[in-house]
Amino acid sequence: MKEYEKTYTTKAKFMLHGGDYNPDQWLDRPDILADDIELMKLAHTNTFSIGIFAWSALEPEEGIYRFEWLDEIFNNIQGIGGRVILATPSGARPAWMSQKYPEVLRVNASRVKQLHGGRHNHCFTSGVYREKTQVMNRLLAERYGEHPSLLMWHISNEYGGECHCEKCQAAFRDWLKEKYNHDLKSLNDAWWGPFWSHTYSDWSQIESPSPLGENMVHGLNLDWRRFVTDQTISFFENEIVPIRELTPNIPITTNFMADTHELIPFQALDYSKFAKHLDVLSWDAYPAWHNDWESTADLAMRVGFINDLYRSLKQQPFLLMESTPSLVNWHKVNKAKRPGMHLLSSMQMVAHGSDSVMYFQWRKSRGSSEKFHGAVVDHDNSSENRVFQDVAGVGQTLEKLSDIVGTNRPADVAILYDWESNWALNDAQGFGKETKRYPQTLVAHYRTFWEQDIPVDVITKEQEFSGYKLLIVPMLYLVSEEMIAGLKSFVANGGTLVMTYISGLVNEHDLTYLGGWHKDLQAIFGMRPVETDTLYPSDKNYVIYRNQSYELKDYATVIELNTAKPEGQYKEDFYANTPAVTSHQYKGGKTYYLGGRLEDEFHRNFYQELISELALHPAVFIKHEKGVSVQVRQSPEHDYIFVMNFTEEKQPIVIEDQVKDLVTGEELKGELTLEKYEVRILEKARGRASSFEGGMRS
Template sequence: MDKRRVTDEKRLLHGGDYNPDQWLTYPDILEEDVKLMKLAHTNTFSVGIFAWAALEPEEGRYAFDWLDKVIEGIDSIGGRFILATPSGARPAWMSKAHPEVLRTDAYRRKHLHGARHNHCFSSPYYREKTQEMNRKLAERYGNHPALLMWHISNEYGGECHCDLCQENFRTFLKNKYDNDLDKLNHSWWGPFWSHTITDWEQIESPSPIGESAVHGMNLDWRRFVSHQTIDFYKSEIEPLRELTPSIPITTNFMSDNPEFVPFTGLDYSEFAKEVDVISWDAYPAWHNDWEDTATTASRTAFLNDHFYTMKNQPFLLMESTPSAVNWHDVNKAKRPGMHYLSSMQMLAHGSDSILYFQWRKSRGSSEKFHGAVVDHDRSSENRVFKEVAQLGQAMEEVSEKVTGYRRVADVAILYDVESDWALKDAQGFGLKTKHYGETLQKHYQSFWDKNIAVDIVTKEQDISAYKLLIVPMLYMMSEETAITLQTFVKNGGTLVSTYLTGLVDESDLTHMGGWLKPLRETFGIEPLETDTFYPSDKNTMVYKGFEYEIKDYATIMEAKGANVLGQYESDFYEGTPALTEHAYYEGKAYYIGARLEQRFHDAFYEELIKKMDLKPALAASHKRGVSIQSREANGMQTIFIMNFTEKTQTLTLHERVLDSQSGEYIEGDLKLKPYDVRIVEKSKEA
């Protein structure tokens, strides 16, 4: 077991971001916090995230006494602290004295001091200062018994286009293309619109003026932004690895909001290799007016499984809200019971923590109305505080049962952020209807509804152990990846793919000769063209005697050995294949040629689940909106039964389980109130 894995802790972490540096002139508040922490059944706090100005009020003068007292207070109640490096928000004196730390935007305009995360990742001075700060933090607190882990910066993101970054971009490209401009020009298709590069100094980052038409350059710029961000992170952690080698390190990942799909600002699959524990910040828009609660829950579950699979170990929920946020278009409060339910869902999908942004509401500035455990009333008697305390008690009861958790999924969905970048750039198809991340979530939903565990893998991860692999809309695909998928099917796996798959290579160049040969052989089809729909366009497909509506995209194709399961019912391609199945060596490959309604996904995958005998964690019958998820540890399964609907649901248990609350064995009908959660147990071998 990795000595730096924080989940060796035998208790679940409950607490969150604590910003005592905002309250240093209110000593009564700081004393009150310690008392309230105990009442809220919290045990872990992230400190120092945005505290640089308090830690170094002027260049070279450090002030740690206040942080000593805060840590003493947390330690006095048996709590732990996650110590953050403060690089996410730089002090004003630094911006004034050293303007190189300020970012330059894509229009080549230097930022002013303000907001946060507007520092340049290439700045030598900023790298030097972060290392200096982090070394002092490690020297002072590295051996403190209550130090749990390091939290590096905060929600890395954004990009800089300054001269330093331009030079580093060119160096990145020289390394990538072996200092050979001919290779670069071929990869970027330089002759197009006379974009041939004849000197490295001619290369600049993409400008939003006119939008860059060189898609290969756009792709490499995004790769560089990820590379440079990760390189800055690695620079930050050097003193911490040196002085505290056994303390785990994380940085908080996030989702793309408000869509609540995988984050596309950085390549997290690469970043994940550099952290000891994955942590992420989850802010689903519960109670919204565009989808039902169960769908929001399914999308949240997808992201949880995405982060779990990055390292195939439990992750941390580093930020969430016990009530509302302040940055959605509509900042709706969680309804009674939703905080408990949504937190239990996080635990059920592999989180070893429920941590909040924030512990206490700020008194001023942009986050004064963002949700928190302690509101402006400073009371432990309001609804939100009581719900947090209730959850904390429940987490204490379940901690021993779920720590050490591992899971094995038979199903995986492949997500590739680089393909997402390239697809967004593609000037074709429907410019506003690509929806790559959302499409993956819709495929995932059919399994979540059936309580079938799903991993979210990258193209680099080993897929050989899965029974079913789903690869929707993998627009950018190398021949190597195509061969990997072919081998998966050849060896007995079942593969599902869709429209807009395999159209360009890893340089965003179309494949010579059309679809790659390994794909043609594996799927037994030949895609000919892609029809793109206006919202008013209509077409349908019949599958297993039911008609399903098509929207946005339809692949026109020929079957070259594949069995046709569904045909288009109208337009010039009426009667041609829309859905195919191909037996290939020991496995099967399915191709879904059109974007079909969710009802089709549910029917299609239900058929596959039966054929492949994929088993849920618990044999039970219930309506949509009830989710059953399992954590396996120490030879036992702890099973979370959750009602993500606004109605009382009755489900039927088809096997005998132990009710964790009553201590009695139950079977048969079980009633769940709206937003209700029941936790049951059974032997892993049962």
């Protein structure tokens, strides 16, 4: 495994605990603001994000600035030893700006200008908005850049969306000219222009997809999504010019998101590109705990996948910038966290690499759309209710975990996630409209390692592969020549590579490879996929692997063998008794191809073989039952072990090495019982050898 030194990404050597604080909503209530300071101490909180939506309070009229209230907030937080994450307020404009400068308003895909209201409906290309944000951010940096409480900059909030105005159309054409070296023929070739007579004879003819879902020029769709990411990053970079100039030593973040119902990575922006522009990555996590469609353990596993993706983007600790201590107000059903879940879910974030537990929001709004969204301080203004006490308990726990700050999670296993490939696959008019499910498929391959407590990095194609023993690339539909060369080198140099159905079908322009599967993929896998069968939900087929039958659904690839070894066969249909799973030795490494979408039990058994073969094992072995997760962060000297019960019952565990409970101070070894939703946080010196020798837990 890789070894990491501590990385103090925020320059704070303590766990951050606090959240979004909106004193601008309470400026006419000094008694409320005074209560906040006292409640912050009682809640064991230490850090607050301020100013995220405060533009109208900071600049109520154009050129008229009101910073006195923010001065007072800074000083009050400093008075209790707290820290401030200062936000730039570009996520929501004041009404006077929309009225005077309508170009700042976003235009939707149907070419309709949006009205003022809501948030995140500004044009990223607007020169006026770029200028106004820079003016505001310069004033903030000049005034607060040297304030002793300033810990970080929080740039805007949850970037997303797109604009189709004329300024954005012109910017898109300029982006395309640069990408294709001002050669319109190259663009037409990349977009397969003759299809439906979509060849362009002048750059001015090109427009963004409108509406996006009905445009059949897939190269255009793919480049538009790339442009949206790049233009969002460009807006971000414009925002931070005065901040980098005036406060070069203050780290910068912005809060990434996840799509919530199935908890998959946010789809609209390529975060692998955006992450490179941040000093610290943070994200807003709102899992639907206690839902009625999955077990608590299944949801925890998917939370772990997102955490491991966002941690891996920068290979350093991240921040949980927003979470709820109780419930949200925008799920279909807004269910409260049950007793014990707030501590457990918070510690899971820390276990996977977070150096913070932050909330949206500190105090519930009195009106508008978030007045019933969960908060630390409810409308009763009390420190005695259950939620407040849960928050205080998390704060007391975090105060004992300072040694964990800056530590990472080394991994020998990597799963590759690619935003562009997912965009192209979703656009592809083939396969099953509802069954592509690329992110969900990656989570299915992640499951076994999470259940076995084996750490995983969820990486992107720009990252280095060579440090891993095992690389898994499910459904990697879009694969460039450069990417194929990287995979080939990884295997040739001793790596083990797993690929699946619907992989390697198109290049970076979403054009298919002629002549069938790419010759280099055929070389390293020793076979080629010749046909993909798409199944109805009612269709049944099976794969026989190691004399056991596993259910297959959605997809089956017909495989032509060359030098590969067949490891499993289809049971039914016209491809019965033909290879469904293959292996192949290529130079110093080995490849596996899984031709069909198979059930979880297949993944458990298939990956267990690789776990044994490659000597993959947990950083620390603790014996436990299914539904308990053991995750480890490491410093050069210590293992920090989080043992978490994501089941509804008590669970026995067996600790085989002497450890110390960081919360209680107890020395522990042997059998222990975890209560429902209980978490234990343990420390073990790295010098002590683990008794783990591999193999399944009982």
